Amino acid sequence: MFVNGGSSTIPLNSLALEVMKNYSAWYVKKFKELKPEWFVFRAGKPPTDPTKPCTSFKTVWRKIRKAAGVQGRWHDNRNTFITGLAESAEASDQTIMDIADHVSKNGC
Secondary structure, three states: EEEEOEEEEOOOOHHHHHHHHHHHHHHHHHHOOOOOOOOOOOEEOOOOOOEEEEHHHHHHHHHHHHHHOOOOOOOHHHHHHHHHHHOOOOOOHHHHHHHHHHOOOOOO
């Protein structure tokens, strides 16, 4: 995932990993193959082209949020996750900075 022109590793819990595995299986069923360069949020109405990204993540997030009955902005998830991770003491400061794509503790 690219954030601010860099790349970040986004860890997945077991549920998110299972969802992505199921999504991968769906891709194989729909497109007869799966390529690592394909996009999760693909272009088209309805989304049909895995080689092109959606043009508006905001629209995709709104649809996903509505279907899941979730409220909040996408960025709120990131902030909640990073705060929870920091408060849990389960990750080092360096790990948290890597996930948050920060170069220092103050986020600069």
